[in-house]
Amino acid sequence: MDHEQNRGTAGIREALEQAQAHLSHPHRTRVRHHNHMAVPWHEVIDCDDMLAVDADIDDKSSIICRAGLLKLAGGTGSWRVRDCMNKIAEVLGVTISVAVSLTTIECTCIDGHRSFSEVLSLPTTGVNTERIWLMEQFVREAQADGHTWTVAEFHDRMDAIERKPGRYAPWKVGLASAAACCAFVFLLGGGPIEMGCAFVGAGLGNYVRRILLDCRLTHFVSIGIAVAVACLVYLGCLSVLSLAVPGALEHEAGYIGAMLFVIPGFPLITSGLDIAKLDFRSGIERLSYAVAVIIVAALVAWLVAMTVELHPDEFADQGLTAPVLFFLRLLASFVGVFGFSMMFNSPMRMAATAGAVGAIANTLRLSLVDFAAMPPEAAAFAGALVAGLLASAAGTRTTFPRISITVPSIVIMVPGLYMYRAVYYMGMFEVLDAMEWIMRAVMIILFLPMGLALARAITDPEWRYCS
Structure with missing residues (x-):
């Protein structure tokens, strides 16, 4: 053309x-x-002042594809990206066929006897729950009034969403991860010393990662440096604390908690949901990315551990009564999920909603293991199912996207400790111990998206069926 x-x-x-x-x-x-060149959206359209419903098919395609790309950049799964694009296409009066992966969208628009195909890609992947929320609001507005919008008005609205900066400065994100990992360490069985050192290590580690990512440093290098900083800072805090507290160096097991802010919860969970909807391309790519992040983080932590002679030992008994333990787990689960939600750029109300859901679901999971002797894998399934049902109930009272509530609420259930121990024992060539921890981690990871998928199938008629 x-x-x-x-x-x-x-x-x-x-x-x-x-x-x-x-x-x-x-x-x-x-x-x-730049290896990935930015698309000048306002320059590629033919008639920006024409009503979008009357525009040429290439202009309609640019609107549809850009909407999907913005949704994908928020970190949501392929089904929601395709749903967003389908709704915009219906407003514009075209039919589309879409293939979505972790970072790319391939779309063919069909309008009568004409068709137009585009391929778009993201330079990297990430999570931004506020962008997912804003895009859902944009789709609802487009369904109501999009037939009166010009091509330029569509792009102007998407410009505002794309250019919206993150809600939290790097130090706030570091503080959120510090609180989340501190709570995570308590839920794993750690005490005040492990929690305090993990707070400092995770806070500085994630602060460094955020600075590096803002400087456009490549993804896995940022993760590796951040994990190394978190582990070394944890050890430094223990060393300083040992000057005043005898035996402080015996609490080295908590250093694993200082690096748990890198757990790729969103891609892990959305990969399972994509596979459940038979979208294997997106699901496998997301799973591969999540596994790559886990491997990089675990290997860097293992190198640090071998250098400074840290060991992933068991935590000492906390010595708490059942009622006190139940209450503290409820509080720690809320803090942990709230912190992870802030790391995902959730507004405060959204983070608080996810925190409340996660507090109930995760405390139930831990209580089933301790007081009902339920296998951890079955308890993970039950916790994810409850989180999905509660998120659906919360969705009827708010406009928050369901995924922005469910995923943070079960990220805290991801067995990061198990995955690290598997890599640690693998590096020590203790094959049987490594395989045991790998299988434990894999079983729990598999049951988490299964629980969410069942909850969504029960409560979401659109997701329940193939078409």
């Missing part, structure tokens, strides 16, 4: 001009080009 040819010619001309400028000024600092 002429429009596509003009865009291609302009790109070639720009590249030639840059090359000529570089040859003319050989001593000038080399310009670093």
Whole structure:
């Protein structure tokens, strides 16, 4: 098409001009080009002042694909991305066929005898629950009034969503992860010393990771550096504390809790939900990404542990009565889920809602294991099921996306301790112990999305059926 040819010619001309400028000024600092080029959305449309329902198919496709890309950038699963794009397509009067993966969207729009295909990709992946929420509000507004919007008005609204900065500064995100990991350590069985050192280690570790990500450092390098910082800071806190508290160095087991802020809860859970909807491409890619994050974090932590001779020993008995333990678990679960929600850029009310759901579901899970002798895997299934049902009930009273409540509430159930111990024993070539911890972790991880999937099938008619 002429429009596509003009865009291609302009790109070639720009590249030639840059090359000529570089040859003319050989001593000038080399310009670093982006591997993923940004799409100038307002420049690729033909008639920005035309009603979108009357626009050409390529302009309609740009609106639909950009909406899906923004939803995907929030970290939600492929089913919700496709649902968002389908609803916008219905408003614009076209039919679409979409394939979604972890970072890419392939979409073909069909309008009568004409069709138009696009492929779009994200430079990286992440989680932004506020963006998911804003995009759901955008879709509802488009369904109500989109037939009166021009092409430019669609893109202007999406510009506002895309340009909205994160809610929390790096130090706030670090503080949120510190509180979450401190609560996580208590739920794993740690005491005040482990909790305090994990608070400092996780806070500084995630602060460093956020700074590195803001500087566009590659994803896995940021994770590796952050985990190393968290573990070393934990050890430093123990060393300082040992000057005043005899035996403080015996509480080294809690260093695992200091690195649990890197647990890829969103991709782990959404991978299971995607596979449950037979979207294997997205599900397998998300699962592969989550496994890669876990492996990088665990290997870096193992290297640090071997260097400074840390060991993932069992925690000492907390010595708490059942009523006190129940209340503290309820409080710690709320704090942990609230902290993880802030790390996912949830507004305060959304984080508090997720915290309340997670407090009930996670305390139930732990109580079933301790007081009903239920296997941890079955208890994880029950906890995820309850979290999904409670999130559905909360959704009827709020406009918060269901996934922004369910995933943070069960991230705290992900067995990060088991996964690290598996890698630790693997590095020590203790194969039987490594396989035991791997199987324990895998079983729990499998049952978490199963519980959520069942809850969604019970409460969400749209998700329940194939079409």
